[in-house]
Amino acid sequence: MIFPEIKSPTLLINKEKVDRNIKFMVKKAQKYNLQFRPHFKTHQSAEIGKWFRSHGVKQITVSSVKMAEYFAQNGWDDITIAFPLNIRELNNVIKLTKKIKLNVLISSVLAAKYFAANMKENISYFIKIDAGYGRAGIIPEKIKEIEQIIQTCNKNKSTTFKGFLSHFGNSYHAKNKNEVLKIYQSSKERLIKLKNHFLPSFPHLILSIGDTPSSTLSNDFQEIDEIRPGNFVYYDLMQHFIAVCTLDKIAVALACPVVDIYPERLELLVYGGAVHLSKEYTLDKQGNKVFGQMVTLNKTGWQIPDEQMYVSSISQEHGIVSVSPDFIKSVKIGDLIGILPVHSCLTADLMRQNGGVMYC
Amino acid sequence: MIFPEIKSPTLLINKEKVDRNIKFMVKKAQKYNLQFRPHFKTHQSAEIGKWFRSHGVKQITVSSVKMAEYFAQNGWDDITIAFPLNIRELNNVIKLTKKIKLNVLISSVLAAKYFAANMKENISYFIKIDAGYGRAGIIPEKIKEIEQIIQTCNKNKSTTFKGFLSHFGNSYHAKNKNEVLKIYQSSKERLIKLKNHFLPSFPHLILSIGDTPSSTLSNDFQEIDEIRPGNFVYYDLMQHFIAVCTLDKIAVALACPVVDIYPERLELLVYGGAVHLSKEYTLDKQGNKVFGQMVTLNKTGWQIPDEQMYVSSISQEHGIVSVSPDFIKSVKIGDLIGILPVHSCLTADLMRQNGGVMYC
Numbered sequence: 113m114i115f116p117e118i119k120s121p122t123l124l125i126n127k128e129k130v131d132r133n134i135k136f137m138v139k140k141a142q143k144y145n146l147q148f149r150p151h152f153k154t155h156q157s158a159e160i161g162k163w164f165r166s167h168g169v170k171q172i173t174v175s176s177v178k179m180a181e182y183f184a185q186n187g188w189d190d191i192t193i194a195f196p197l198n199i200r201e202l203n204n205v206i207k208l209t210k211k212i213k214l215n216v217l218i219s220s221v222l223a224a225k226y227f228a229a230n231m232k233e234n235i236s237y238f239i240k241i242d243a244g245y246g247r248a249g250i251i252p253e254k255i256k257e258i259e260q261i262i263q264t265c266n267k268n269k270s271t272t273f274k275g276f277l278s279h280f281g282n283s284y285h286a287k288n289k290n291e292v293l294k295i296y297q298s299s300k301e302r303l304i305k306l307k308n309h310f311l312p313s314f315p316h317l318i319l320s321i322g323d324t325p326s327s328t329l330s331n332d333f334q335e336i337d338e339i340r341p342g343n344f345v346y347y348d349l350m351q352h353f354i355a356v357c358t359l360d361k362i363a364v365a366l367a368c369p370v371v372d373i374y375p376e377r378l379e380l381l382v383y384g385g386a387v388h389l390s391k392e393y394t395l396d397k398q399g400n401k402v403f404g405q406m407v408t409l410n411k412t413g414w415q416i417p418d419e420q421m422y423v424s425s426i427s428q429e430h431g432i433v434s435v436s437p438d439f440i441k442s443v444k445i446g447d448l449i450g451i452l453p454v455h456s457c458l459t460a461d462l463m464r465q466n467g468g469v470m471y472c
Numbered sequence: 473m474i475f476p477e478i479k480s481p482t483l484l485i486n487k488e489k490v491d492r493n494i495k496f497m498v499k500k501a502q503k504y505n506l507q508f509r510p511h512f513k514t515h516q517s518a519e520i521g522k523w524f525r526s527h528g529v530k531q532i533t534v535s536s537v538k539m540a541e542y543f544a545q546n547g548w549d550d551i552t553i554a555f556p557l558n559i560r561e562l563n564n565v566i567k568l569t570k571k572i573k574l575n576v577l578i579s580s581v582l583a584a585k586y587f588a589a590n591m592k593e594n595i596s597y598f599i600k601i602d603a604g605y606g607r608a609g610i611i612p613e614k615i616k617e618i619e620q621i622i623q624t625c626n627k628n629k630s631t632t633f634k635g636f637l638s639h640f641g642n643s644y645h646a647k648n649k650n651e652v653l654k655i656y657q658s659s660k661e662r663l664i665k666l667k668n669h670f671l672p673s674f675p676h677l678i679l680s681i682g683d684t685p686s687s688t689l690s691n692d693f694q695e696i697d698e699i700r701p702g703n704f705v706y707y708d709l710m711q712h713f714i715a716v717c718t719l720d721k722i723a724v725a726l727a728c729p730v731v732d733i734y735p736e737r738l739e740l741l742v743y744g745g746a747v748h749l750s751k752e753y754t755l756d757k758q759g760n761k762v763f764g765q766m767v768t769l770n771k772t773g774w775q776i777p778d779e780q781m782y783v784s785s786i787s788q789e790h791g792i793v794s795v796s797p798d799f800i801k802s803v804k805i806g807d808l809i810g811i812l813p814v815h816s817c818l819t820a821d822l823m824r825q826n827g828g829v830m831y832c
Contacts, residue, residue: 118560119558119560119561119564120536120537120538120558120560120561153788153789175788175789176480176743176789177480178480195731195743195789195790196731196732196741197731198479198480198729198731198743199729199731199805199806200478200479200480200729200806201479201480201729204479219731219732219741220732220733220734222732222733222805223731223732223805226805226806246737247741247785247787247790247792248732248741248790281787369558369559369560369561371555371556371557371558371559371579371583372556372579372580372582372583372608373580373582374580377606381556381579381607381608383536383555383558386750386752386818387818387821390746390750390751391750391751391752391818392746392751425607427607427641428513428535428817428818428821429513429535429536429555430555430607430608432607445559445582445583445586446559446560446586457788458746458747458751458788461747461788462822465825
């Protein structure tokens with residue numbers, strides 16, 4: 113029996129693949145002379161943090177104050193919280209600034225006013241720029257508003273302007289490599305103009321970008337100072353579908369017990385559902401919803417079968433896997449199959465809480 | 473400041489609404505002389521369990537062995553695990569049968585063989601019937617296969633056939649009340665035929681059904697013995713969209729801090745994302761994706777505003793809320809807004825782990 117210790121859905125983390133993914137991005141940052149501040153929201157794990165540290169990483173990004181507190185407790189002392197400052201957590205932020213080097217985000221003039229009025233400890237801030245994603249931050253052409261943010265924050269002498277931070281989240285909705293690079297180029301150009309406008313007054317300002325699709329695919333980082341990709345540590349099916357990674361680079365697979373087999377429907381029922389994988393899906397070329405791609409497990413990990421088999425529907429604890437006629441003949445109740453997740457950040461978050469994690 | 477103790481996304485549970493929802497279903501079961509075995513997968517909470525107990529509930533349903541273990545530790549001694557038997561957890565199941573009255577599900581002849589070969593303690597089983605949903609179980613017209621399941625299990629004298637269990641999960645995809653009732657009627661008729669076929673040989677067999685949409689809307693439970701709804705304890709937006717509940721019956725709202733305000737886009741950025749609400753969405757009449765509906769908070773809970781405002785996009789920790797011109801004038805950074813979840817089962821599961829829960 114493969115992995116006899118696994119009774120319920122368990123996230124397998126392949127150390128070799130994780131290491132290779134980290135090494136790739138560390139080298140890329142070195143090659144282009146970029147500060148590398150990986151986003152730890154994907155793994156949220158002190159253990160994986162140690163693996164990053166063994167590759168020389170010393171600065172990190174997180175997406176919540178809680179995550180910053182967790183990693184500060186685990187020895188990380190230079191953290192950017194890449195989420196607009198939540199003033200309800202101001203006391204927690206103030207406590208953290210006493211322990212570690214902390215950067216926060218200011219995303220509007222309104223937010224700057226609250227920040228300047230309430231911040232009491234030395235803290236650096238980035239201005240969050242919306243270079244096309246449309247989620248959070250200020251548009252790079254709004255120079256006057258950006259100046260107003262800096263002036264507003266300047267009234268509080270404990271705050272230091274560090275630079276501009278942007279996340280090209282729209283690259284996740286790209287359909288292929290060209291679309292990713294197009295989004296990257298146009299967003300980057302807008303940011304570089306902004307940087308050049310402020311550089312004379314702030315010669316040390318940092319331009320920080322770096323979603324996983326662009327950081328992986330681009331080879332043009334001129335005038336960029338820092339990258340903050342996160343998802344690349346595990347990659348996932350979504351990244352594979354836009355050709356950001358090959359399937360063999362995906363470093364996590366959810367091991368799921370087979371609980372029933374339906375030969376007539378060519379389907380397996382597995383223990384593994386929305387509380388393990390999340391409800392995130394992607395569409396395959398035929399327009400089918402794909403909640404994960406099946407892999408076969410072996411003694412030391414998993415392998416990608418020749419035929420594409422996938423999770424076709426999902427509920428709270430149930431997963432339905434569409435399989436090939438050959439596979440359905442060989443599989444048995446009680447076997448384990450693996451599922452490459454659509455969105456590894458959400459799956460890792462769920463499995464950190466709802467189940468187990470195993471290194472292989 | 474409303475709820476000054478809330479710093480980060482927190483699930484508000486309105487005890488009065490929960491109580492009313494429980495009372496409604498308890499009374500309905502009494503009226504139609506049904507055994508009531510509510511599904512506890514929605515709340516997964518010992519505390520909410522106590523509220524059920526105060527209404528006289530003594531038998532429950534769960535969807536995993538872990539959940540059965542948790543509720544057994546919290547004093548529940550009659551539990552159905554409404555998930556096909558996972559033989560990798562057989563030792564845990566055997567341990568549980570020594571402590572409490574446990575029912576498990578058998579969903580195919582193949583599964584029956586494993587069950588009969590491996591079960592060592594006295595245990596009752598339901599046969600899982602697929603009456604149209606197409607997820608798990610055996611089709612009710614396959615009388616021979618069902619007989620074969622019973623015969624197979626019979627070889628192991630520690631097993632007792634208890635009856636047929638079905639979940640009309642397809643009712644969740646209905647668009648309105650009529651569609652729910654149509655699914656309910658046609659599925660029920662197929663099950664009643666099955667019941668009547670086996671009743672002469674098994675005069676005590678139980679027919680157990682009861683998703684939240686049909687249990688709420690139907691008034692025809694003839695020949696049904698047991699209902700197992702779960703979601704009704706909180707209800708949610710999905711149930712509201714198919715007219716199963718009014719908005720004021722939804723008993724949970726995610727309290728989210730407002731971190732930024734974008735008057736030009738008529739949008740708020742709130743701290744509250746996919747790791748709190750889940751990625752589940754529903755479509756409104758205009759075809760917009762809705763990840764949650766906004767409510768305003770007051771000192772003791774929430775109220776439904778006249779204008780419909782909703783979460784229009786979501787990422788790991790961020791939520792974007794589309795609001796009205798009037799509301800955007802009144803809201804301030806640091807305020808809290810409430811979000812009625814699309815799928816309360818998934819939101820409650822996430823908040824049990826990823827954040828806090830507060831009763832109001």
